[in-house]
Amino acid sequence: MPLPFIADYFWKGIPGLPGPLTVLKVVAVVAFIGLLKWYLAGKVNTSERQMHSKVIMITGGTSGIGAATALSLARRGAQIVLLVHQSPKDIFLVDYIDDLREQSGNEMIYAEQVDLSSLHSIRQFATKWIDNAPPRRLDMIILCGSTLTPPGKPRVLSDEGLEETWVVNYLANFHLLSILSPAIRAQPPDRDVRILFTTCSAYIASPPIIDGSEALTKKDWTPAKAYARSKLALMIFGQAFQKHLDSRKRPDGAPSNARVVFVDPGYSRTPGMRRWLTRGTLWGLGLYLALWQTVWLLLKSSEGGAQNLLYAAMEATLGRGEGGKLIKECRELDYARIDVKDEKIAKKLWESSEKLIERVEREEAVKRALQKKEKEELEKNKQSAEHVPDKSDAPVVGEGKKSKSRRQRKAKS
Ligand SMILES: NC(=O)c1ccc[n+]([C@@H]2O[C@H](COP(=O)([O-])OP(=O)(O)OC[C@H]3O[C@@H](n4cnc5c(N)ncnc54)[C@H](OP(=O)(O)O)[C@@H]3O)[C@@H](O)[C@H]2O)c1
Numbered sequence: 001m002p003l004p005f006i007a008d009y010f011w012k013g014i015p016g017l018p019g020p021l022t023v024l025k026v027v028a029v030v031a032f033i034g035l036l037k038w039y040l041a042g043k044v045n046t047s048e049r050q051m052h053s054k055v056i057m058i059t060g061g062t063s064g065i066g067a068a069t070a071l072s073l074a075r076r077g078a079q080i081v082l083l084v085h086q087s088p089k090d091i092f093l094v095d096y097i098d099d100l101r102e103q104s105g106n107e108m109i110y111a112e113q114v115d116l117s118s119l120h121s122i123r124q125f126a127t128k129w130i131d132n133a134p135p136r137r138l139d140m141i142i143l144c145g146s147t148l149t150p151p152g153k154p155r156v157l158s159d160e161g162l163e164e165t166w167v168v169n170y171l172a173n174f175h176l177l178s179i180l181s182p183a184i185r186a187q188p189p190d191r192d193v194r195i196l197f198t199t200c201s202a203y204i205a206s207p208p209i210i211d212g213s214e215a216l217t218k219k220d221w222t223p224a225k226a227y228a229r230s231k232l233a234l235m236i237f238g239q240a241f242q243k244h245l246d247s248r249k250r251p252d253g254a255p256s257n258a259r260v261v262f263v264d265p266g267y268s269r270t271p272g273m274r275r276w277l278t279r280g281t282l283w284g285l286g287l288y289l290a291l292w293q294t295v296w297l298l299l300k301s302s303e304g305g306a307q308n309l310l311y312a313a314m315e316a317t318l319g320r321g322e323g324g325k326l327i328k329e330c331r332e333l334d335y336a337r338i339d340v341k342d343e344k345i346a347k348k349l350w351e352s353s354e355k356l357i358e359r360v361e362r363e364e365a366v367k368r369a370l371q372k373k374e375k376e377e378l379e380k381n382k383q384s385a386e387h388v389p390d391k392s393d394a395p396v397v398g399e400g401k402k403s404k405s406r407r408q409r410k411a412k413s
Contacts, residue, residue: 033297042266042300043330045307049314052077055137056313059083059116059145059176062096064270065198066144068306073313074104083114083125083145116145116172117158119357120364126179135186140313142196143173143234148272149223150280160360165223166215169230173197174237174353184245189254192319196312197238197262199231199326204336206232211348213356233349235262236339240346242323259323261312265305266328269295 010020056073060066061082074080080100086093088111100109115121129136147168149156156164162171177184177195187193206228207220215229242260250256267273277295278284288295311330312318318325326333339345 037297040298040300042304043307043311045311045314045330047311047315047330049316049319051314054078054139055081056140056142057081057083057138058142059114059172060198061142061144062093064144064272064302065265065268065305065309066142068302069142069144069309069313070109071100071104072303072306072310074100074106074109077106078139079108080106080110082109082111083116084111085113085115085117085121086111087113114176116168117147117160117164119160119167119171119175119360120368122172122175123179123361126176130180130183135183138180138183138187138193139191140194140196141177141180141184142198142309142313143176144198144309145172146198146272148227148276150275150278150284151223152279153223155218155221155226160364162356162360163216163221163226165226165230166212166233169227170212170215170233170237171353171357173234174350175357177241178354181244181248184258185248185250185256187257189250189252189257191257193258194313194318195238195241195258195260196309197234197260198309199235199262199264200227201264201328201336202228203231203235203340204228208339209233209236209345209349211345211352213352216356232337232340235335236342236346236349237353238262239324239341240343240350243343245323259318261318261323262326263308263312264326264328264333265308266300267298268300268302268305270302270305273299 008014009017013019051073056078058066058070058080061070061080062084070080070082082097084093088094093111097109097111101107112125113121114125145168147164149165158164158167160167184193184195202224205224207214207225209229209232212233215226215233238260245258245260246256248256274285274288278288308327308330312327315330318327326335335341
């Protein structure tokens with residue numbers, strides 16, 4: 001019988017088995033780790049909404065939290081438009097989309113090439129999207145694309161000469177949404193349109209935003225400040241974008257049906273997080289692998305982080321009332337900084353971002369025109385070098401005259 005056996009074990013002990021105290025200690029440790037993991041794994045989304053056939057545009061949908069979100073929404077039948085920086089012909093991308101289609105059982109997954117570090121690339125895509133007549137269906141935009149410079153690494157500039165973290169994490173979203181704004185407003189009034197901004201609690205430690213130009217200088221630049229600043233700017237812009245959507249009159253006169261939702265997924269084990277923790281080094285990667293159990297214990301999985309985005313995408317109450325709410329652990333949270341809602345800062349940031357984009361786009365257009373001209377001239381020179389007449393090409397004396405007189409004779413007859 002088990003009861004006398006257990007009683008014997010606790011009172012007298014059983015030779016060959018560890019003592020009861022040891023067993024209790026092991027059970028306590030396992031229970032503690034289990035509880036800690038359960039707590040740190042974060043909340044699971046329980047909100048559902050009919051997602052079938054909804055058109056969802058997503059940046060950063062090829063990795064980490066974005067990829068987990070894209071898969072979950074695709075499984076619910078949404079049409080997914082991934083904005084990726086690779087060419088659609090890239091074999092890894094083709095494989096990735098095939099996998100996603102297979103795993104989700106949904107064929108409606110496409111990719112569009114948009115390099116978030118290039119203002120030109122964003123404009124090319126977004127203008128193509130809004131040029132479509134009638135306006136294309138667009139139910140949701142999920143802004144998950146981001147980058148960071150690992151600690152200790154130097155400042156990286158985009159091909160257009162701007163600090164990369166600022167461009168990818170903030171300016172790209174400003175540019176994309178500014179151009180797509182008419183397409184968002186053109187959605188029928190009964191459609192619940194959501195724009196999910198992925199943020200991070202790092203924004204709390206950001207230096208204050210003046211007008212955004214400070215993010216482009218080398219002074220006081222550190223990877224952590226650059227990342228935190230880009231997230232704070234994104235949140236200030238998101239609040240201003242909500243006001244912009246609310247204040248613009250829709251063509252049909254109905255109230256705005258588009259809402260901005262900020263989502264903090266929480267610290268998760270993603271490629272981006274790994275790059276940060278390993279400082280982009282091999283020895284860092286070694287340490288990361290050696291401490292894998294600790295990383296597993298303390299950080300959520302990508303799917304765990306994605307729960308917050310799924311909540312923001314599907315929770316019914318977020319489709320009503322005012323927009324601009326912050327979601328963390330599948331519930332609404334207050335902002336930790338008052339400057340997120342400061343309209344004066346938002347105005348300055350908006351204006352200076354517009355000016356910056358205008359300047360960079362003009363400079364880049366000039367560069368492209370010059371490059372095109374140089375290329376054409378080079379091509380022309382190459383062609384004329386290939387056709388340098390040699391002796392064999394030279395007409396035999398009198399041949400020209402002969403053919404001319406033949407032509408003349410033909411004309412006469
Ligand atoms: N992970 C965390 O612990 C954590 C915590 C709080 C907030 N967040 C936020 O959650 C979001 C997702 O984080 P994550 O860790 O899952 O990110 P991640 O693994 O680093 O993935 C970033 C995504 O952005 C894309 N991307 C980067 N540069 C791009 C460019 N120039 N053009 C187009 N796409 C580009 C990447 O594409 P490729 O893979 O093709 O390069 C990738 O799909 C981010 O906004 C992040 O700030 C994350």
